[in-house]
Structure formats: structure tokens, C-alpha cells
Amino acid sequence: MIEIVNIKKAFGDREVLKGISGRFENGNNSLIIGASGTGKSVLLKCIVGLIQPDEGDVLFDGRSLFKSSVNEVKKIRREMGMLFQGSALFDSLSVFENVRFPLDMLMAEMSDGEKNDQVMHSLERVGLTPAAHKMPAEISGGMRKRVGIARAIVMNPKYLFCDEPNSGLDPMTSIKIDELISDITDEFNMTTIVVTHDMNSVMGIGEYVMFLHEGLKEWDGDSNSILHSKSQALREFVFASKIMEKLL
Amino acid sequence: MNIIQNWGKYFLFLFSTIRNREPFRVYPSLILDEMVKIGTNSMVIVAIVSTFIGMVTCLQTADNLVSPLVPMSVIGTICRDMTLLELAPTFTCVVLAGKVGSNLAGEIGSMRITEQIDAIDVMGINSSSYLILPKIIAACIMIPALCILAAFLSLMGGYLIGEITGAISPTDFVAGIRNGFRPFNVFFALTKSFVFAFLISTISSYKGYFTLGGALEIGQASTKAVTNSVIGILIADLILAKIMI
Numbered sequence: 346m347i348e349i350v351n352i353k354k355a356f357g358d359r360e361v362l363k364g365i366s367g368r369f370e371n372g373n374n375s376l377i378i379g380a381s382g383t384g385k386s387v388l389l390k391c392i393v394g395l396i397q398p399d400e401g402d403v404l405f406d407g408r409s410l411f412k413s414s415v416n417e418v419k420k421i422r423r424e425m426g427m428l429f430q431g432s433a434l435f436d437s438l439s440v441f442e443n444v445r446f447p448l449d450m451l452m453a454e455m456s457d458g459e460k461n462d463q464v465m466h467s468l469e470r471v472g473l474t475p476a477a478h479k480m481p482a483e484i485s486g487g488m489r490k491r492v493g494i495a496r497a498i499v500m501n502p503k504y505l506f507c508d509e510p511n512s513g514l515d516p517m518t519s520i521k522i523d524e525l526i527s528d529i530t531d532e533f534n535m536t537t538i539v540v541t542h543d544m545n546s547v548m549g550i551g552e553y554v555m556f557l558h559e560g561l562k563e564w565d566g567d568s569n570s571i572l573h574s575k576s577q578a579l580r581e582f583v584f585a586s587k588i589m590e591k592l593l
Numbered sequence: 594m595n596i597i598q599n600w601g602k603y604f605l606f607l608f609s610t611i612r613n614r615e616p617f618r619v620y621p622s623l624i625l626d627e628m629v630k631i632g633t634n635s636m637v638i639v640a641i642v643s644t645f646i647g648m649v650t651c652l653q654t655a656d657n658l659v660s661p662l663v664p665m666s667v668i669g670t671i672c673r674d675m676t677l678l679e680l681a682p683t684f685t686c687v688v689l690a691g692k693v694g695s696n697l698a699g700e701i702g703s704m705r706i707t708e709q710i711d712a713i714d715v716m717g718i719n720s721s722s723y724l725i726l727p728k729i730i731a732a733c734i735m736i737p738a739l740c741i742l743a744a745f746l747s748l749m750g751g752y753l754i755g756e757i758t759g760a761i762s763p764t765d766f767v768a769g770i771r772n773g774f775r776p777f778n779v780f781f782a783l784t785k786s787f788v789f790a791f792l793i794s795t796i797s798s799y800k801g802y803f804t805l806g807g808a809l810e811i812g813q814a815s816t817k818a819v820t821n822s823v824i825g826i827l828i829a830d831l832i833l834a835k836i837m838i
Contacts, residue, residue: 395711415613422717433708447716450619450723496712506715 346371347504347536352391352401354384361387362398363560369538374530374550376568377540379557380582385540386430386508388557392538393427393506394418405504423451426497426535428507428526432489434481434496441477444468444495451500467495471525487518491525498529505530507539511546519543523550544583547571556582606721606799610729614722623727624734631693631728631794632735636742642688643743646680647672647750655760668761669769672751677778681744683830686789689736690822694797697728698818701801702811710802725798729791736790737783744782785833792825 347369354362361384369375377385390396392403394410403410405421413421434443444467448460455463468474471491476484481492490510497505507526511519527550530537539546547554551568558578566574571583654668701724704710713720748770755761761769797818804814 390711393715395714419613419717422715425715425717427712427715429708429712431707433712435709435712436707450615450716450718453616453618 346406347392347538348404349388349392350402350404352388352398352403354387354391354396354398361560362391364401365557365560365562366401367555367562367565369536369553371536372530372534373536373552374527375536375538375553375555376547376551377538377555377557378542378547378551378582379563380542383557384560385542385557389506389508389538389540393425394422423500424503426500426502426505428490428493428497428505428510430509430512432481432486432493434489434492436481439478439480440468440473440484440492443481443492444499447496447500463499464495467499468492470498470529471495486513487515487522490514490518490522494522494525494529498533501533503535505533505535505537507537507541509540509542511541511543516545519545520549526550542582558582602803603795603799606725606802607795609719609721610726611722613719614726615719619723620727620730623723624731627727627731628735630696631731632739635689635692635735635739638688638692639685639739639743640746643681643685643747644750646684647676647747648754650675650680650747651751651755651766652758652760655755665761665765666769666772668755669751669766670772671769672748672766673770673774674778676744676747676751677782679830681747682740682782682785682789683826685740685743686736686786686793686826687823689739690789690793690797690826691819693732693736694793694818694822695815697794697797698801698804698815699811701725701798702804702814705802705804706807706811721802725795725802728798729794732790732794733787736793737786740782740786781833781837784837785830788829788833789826792829793822796822796825 349365349367352362352365353360365388377388379385387396391398394403397411402412405424408417408421410418410421435446438446441464444464445460448455448463452460465474465477468477471494473488473491473495476488476492481489484492505526510522510526514522523546526537526539529535539550541547547568551571554566554568554571555562556564556576556579564574564576564579571579574580574583650672651668654671658665658668701710704724710720710724713723752763752766755766756763800814800818800821804810
């Protein structure tokens with residue numbers, strides 16, 4: 346379980362996060378949603394420790410990310426996998442090498458054969474075995490996302506983080522990526538947090554949804570109750586598309 | 594951001610490359626890769642620049658040395674001292690600040706804005722140590738080696754142009770080079786090039802590592818990397834000359 350406690354973050358005079366708390370349960374697909382500029386990505390970066398919050402803490406199964414020793418933080422980090430908005434693949438490495446990278450760096454005790462098997466298993470899981478020896482520049486955006494997912498799960502992480510996994514993808518590929526994230530979460534019993542503003546993802550894979558508005562947690566609950574929320578800001582966000590009104 | 598904050602950030606950045614670094618086994622292959630990128634790939638430009646500078650130095654010295662009381666071999670001596678003391682280390686490093694510095698800042702800056710550095714950090718790997726330390730070590734090995742090459746080719750350029758134009762005979766040129774040779778000058782040139790290599794690699798990496806924004810900012814970071822490295826080289830040049838000579 347991941348628990349965030351009163352996270353506050355400002356950049357200069359601009360207060361982006363104004364004290365956000367919440368819990369993300371094991372084995373759940375948790376979604377952080379909100380309009381652009383509400384601090385979703387900043388919150389995710391605070392959760393994974395890429396940004397140090399001004400106040401507050403993040404607890405990974407009770408272990409503090411910001412108050413632990415360097416070695417303890419490294420241990421927590423090695424239990425994380427992250428899919429970045431732009432996939433963040435290393436340009437100079439092939440798809441296979443990208444997925445193998447964390448194993449090479451962090452798993453000295455594994456033999457080359459074991460590492461290769463693990464990489465191929467991850468690539469097989471995302472359906473990219475045939476592209477293993479291609480370079481990131483040679484594959485499509487959707488494939489890059491899948492390589493990003495393969496790299497994120499190659500270490501069998503306990504926690505998976507996805508920053509806008511559907512950005513720049515067509516609707517069909519978006520749904521496939523959502524399904525892949527959802528299936529992997531169930532398969533590995535991970536705690537998954539997805540930042541998105543795609544309502545298809547919310548309705549499709551969201552088991553727990555946290556809605557941010559103006560740097561605050563405006564609403565949280567399951568995806569079924571989101572359509573009946575009384576929060577004006579959430580209703581404006583959800584029903585920005587007429588399709589959602591028709592659904593209701 | 595004021596200058597003191599910038600200096601503080603620069604020194605903390607340097608410290609972060611050696612604090613909590615990755616296991617030793619990770620570095621040798623990375624350092625070798627960087628040695629090829631920084632050193633081998635810069636040999637052509639260094640060879641062209643130093644050979645021509647050596648030729649021009651020889652011709653201009655010969656042109657200005659018109660007194661019949663001064664032996665012709667003095668041209669070789671002047672070329673040698675100018676090359677060892679200033680042209681080979683400083684001029685070569687200014688050229689390398691342009692080539693290597695902009696390359697380092699561009700590469701690291703682009704990794705920063707495409708979140709590749711964040712990806713490394715999230716894995717629990719010290720990104721500054723993994724990415725920057727091999728570049729610093731490789732630069733500190735290869736740039737002094739390039740300066741030795743530059744000094745040799747510069748003197749060879751002077752030798753050849755002297756013979757081709759008849760400005761100075763090869764015998765006089767070689768006699769001048771050997772006359773009153775101080776081995777300390779070679780040590781001085783290597784010390785300078787080592788310090789300049791450190792400045793080029795760390796300043797450029799620093800500028801790239803803290804790039805924010807997009808493609809425009811990568812270009813700006815590269816430009817700043819080159820200008821700041823050149824300024825750093827010139828200041829260090831003056832300080833080393835004052836301290837060591």
C-alpha cells in the first residue's frame with residue numbers, strides 16, 4: 346500500500362499541491378485525474394521521489410520515502426517501476442537492451458542467461474518479442490509505451506507508476522495500453538498509480554480514482570460513483586465530453 | 594539565480610557524482626565508450642587545427658625575425674615554447690570546449706528533457722554518477738593525450754612549412770627545438786590540459802544536467818556550456834601561469 350500524507354509543493358510563489366493525502370491499496374489500479382495544470386504529474390513525481398515535497402511524506406508499506414536512509418530509499422526505489430509520458434527509452438540502446446538495463450545495473454547476482462530470459466519474458470508479456478532488436482527510433486509510439494511497460498516490470502516491482510500512458514496514442518492503442526496495465530497489475534498484484542485525464546481510462550480500468558482540482562484533492566472514490574458525484578469541478582471535468590452525458 | 598547559488602549548485606553537483614556512486618564494475622565500459630566519443634572522435638579536428646597553427650606560428654615568427662644577429666634556430670625555440678606553453682593546451686582545449694562541451698551538454702540536456710535521467714533515478718541508480726562521472730574521467734584522460742598530439746603536430750607543421758617555403762631549414766628548426774629544452778614545460782602543458790579537461794567536462798555536464806524546457810533550451814544549454822567552459826579555461830590558464838611559472 347502507498348500512503349501519501351499532506352503533500353505540499355510550491356514552485357516559487359505558485360502553490361501547486363496544497364496538502365494532499367490519500368491511500369492507494371495493493372492490487373488496485375488507482376487513477377489520479379484532473380484538468381491540465383492541477384498538479385497530477387507533480388504529485389506523481391513527489392510520490393516516486395523525483396521531486397522533494399515542501400511538506401508531507403510518502404509511505405511505501407509503512408516505509409517513509411523522505412525520512413529513510415539512502416540505502417532504504419534505494420531498496421524502495423528498486424521495488425518501483427515507472428512508465429513515463431514520453432516512454433523515456435534510452436535512444437542509444439535497442440529495445441532488448443533498454444529492458445535489460447535495470448537488470449544489468451541492479452542484479453549483479455543474476456547470470457546473463459537468467460537476465461536474457463527475464464527480458465524476453467517481459468517483452469513477451471507486452472507482445473514485443475519480434476521488436477527486441479530494433480532501436481527506439483524505429484518503433485511506433487504505442488510500441489514505445491509497451492517497451493516502457495516491459496522495462497518497468499522486468500524487476501517484478503511491487504509498485505507501478507504510469508504518467509499519462511495514453512498521451513499521443515490513438516483510441517484503440519490507448520485501450521490496449523490500459524488493458525495491459527490493468528492485467529499486469531492483477532497478475533503481479535502490484536500497487537499501480539496512473540496519472541491521466543482520459544475518461545476512457547477512468548471508466549475502463551479505474552478501481553480507485555482521486556480527482557485533483559486547484560492543487561487539492563477534490564474527490565475520491567471508485568469509478569462507478571464518479572458519474573454521480575456532487576462536486577461541481579468533477580462534474581465539469583467528467584461531462585466536458587457530451588458522450589459521458591449520454592452514458593449517464 | 595545569483596552567482597553564489599550557481600557555484601553552490603555546481604559543487605553539490607560535482608559531489609553528487611562521487612557520493613553513493615554505482616558499483617565499480619559498471620564504470621570501465623562506460624569510460625571506454627566516453628574515451629572514444631571524447632578522444633578518438635576529436636582527433637581529426639585537433640590534428641587539422643594544431644598543424645595549421647604550427648605552420649602559421651612558424652611563418653609569422655620567421656617573418657618577424659629579421660635581425661642577422663639572431664640565429665635562425667631561435668624560430669624553432671619560439672615555436673616550441675609557444676606550442677608547449679600555450680597553443681597546444683589552451684588553444685586545443687578552447688577548440689574542444691566547442692566540440693566536446695556542446696556535445697556533452699546537448700546529450701545530457703536531451704536526456705533530461707526526454708525524462709531519461711528521471712527514469713534512471715526512479716530505478717534507484719545515481720544518475721549523475723552513472724552519466725557524468727565516466728565523462729569526467731574519460732575527458733581527463735583523453736584531452737591531455739590530445740594535447741600531446743596537438744603539440745607534436747603543431748611542431749611538425751612548423752617543420753614542414755619551414756622547409757616547403759624556405760623560411761627555416763629543418764636543421765635549424767630541430768636545433769631550435771632542442772636548444773634549452775625544459776622538461777617542466779611538458780609537465781606544465783599536461784597539468785593545464787588536465788585542469789581544462791576537468792572544467793570542460795564538468796561545466797558542460799552541469800549545464801546539460803539542469804536543462805529545463807525543450808529543444809530551444811537544449812541549444813541554449815549547449816551555447817552556455819561552450820562560453821562558460823572557454824571563460825573557465827582562460828581564467829584557469831591565467832591562474833596556473835601565475836602559480837606554476
